[in-house]
Amino acid sequence: MKKYLLYTALALMLFSSSSMAQRWRIARLEISGGLTTLNYFGDIGGSASSSNFMGLGDISFSSTRPGINLGAQYRLGERFYLQGTYNFGFITQSDIGSKNEARNYAFSTMVNEVAVQGAYYIIRESDEPYFYSALQTRKGFVQYKQPISVYAFAGVGGLSYKVTAKESFEGSPRFDDSGTFSIVIPAGVGIKYALFPRISFGAELGARYAFSDLIDGFQPSASKSNDVYYMVNFKLFYKIQSRYLSKGYTPK
Numbered sequence: 001m002k003k004y005l006l007y008t009a010l011a012l013m014l015f016s017s018s019s020m021a022q023r024w025r026i027a028r029l030e031i032s033g034g035l036t037t038l039n040y041f042g043d044i045g046g047s048a049s050s051s052n053f054m055g056l057g058d059i060s061f062s063s064t065r066p067g068i069n070l071g072a073q074y075r076l077g078e079r080f081y082l083q084g085t086y087n088f089g090f091i092t093q094s095d096i097g098s099k100n101e102a103r104n105y106a107f108s109t110m111v112n113e114v115a116v117q118g119a120y121y122i123i124r125e126s127d128e129p130y131f132y133s134a135l136q137t138r139k140g141f142v143q144y145k146q147p148i149s150v151y152a153f154a155g156v157g158g159l160s161y162k163v164t165a166k167e168s169f170e171g172s173p174r175f176d177d178s179g180t181f182s183i184v185i186p187a188g189v190g191i192k193y194a195l196f197p198r199i200s201f202g203a204e205l206g207a208r209y210a211f212s213d214l215i216d217g218f219q220p221s222a223s224k225s226n227d228v229y230y231m232v233n234f235k236l237f238y239k240i241q242s243r244y245l246s247k248g249y250t251p252k
């Protein structure tokens with residue numbers, strides 16, 4: 001009888017473990033949408049000081065512009081995701097407060113970006129945002145949250161853009177609006193917080209390296225690098241549960 005109970009307990013444990021390991025397959029697809037802020041780092045504007053640590057001196061609230069983001073991601077494994085993203089917004093900058101303030105150049109660019117990215121979850125998403133503990137025997141099972149996950153991403157995308165010159169840059173022979181498309185390399189990190197089993201809120205910081213130096217409409221002869229812009233995305237995620245798997249079928 002004891003052996004029978006032992007074998008039954010082991011079988012239940014193995015079945016439970018297998019079910020938990022496969023539970024992530026029930027909701028592989030996730031869609032998202034939200035708001036974006038954009039900042040630009042290039043040949044117009046910048047810090048007036050040469051001691052500009054990693055470009056942090058170039059960040060200003062006045063040059064931050066809004067946008068929107070849409071996306072979908074498909075879970076390939078417990079930690080790996082394939083993402084498709086769309087970002088729309090504006091980037092702008094001026095020479096005010098920079099070492100080239102007397103030049104008085106400024107611009108505004110409308111950006112449309114589509115990208116495909118791979119994401120790796122350093123702190124992986126839990127299949128359920130709740131875990132249980134039976135350490136307190138008087139209260140039975142105690143529920144506590146472990147809803148945070150952290151990931152890094154990188155990929156490749158296409159950027160369609162339209163630049164408009166402003167201030168002294170408008171009408172300047174140095175203004176070049178011939179560029180309208182560029183390949184971009186997105187990379188960054190993100191964090192998610194599970195509000196409910198299917199709904200999460202996230203924030204994402206990503207840099208975009210462009211294969212163009214004309215996103216600002218300006219390519220000086222002394223320029224040695226292409227343009228870069230940063231995005232901070234605030235996202236709301238929704239998991240789409242598979243109807244087939246949700247009916248109790250075991251995924252293969």
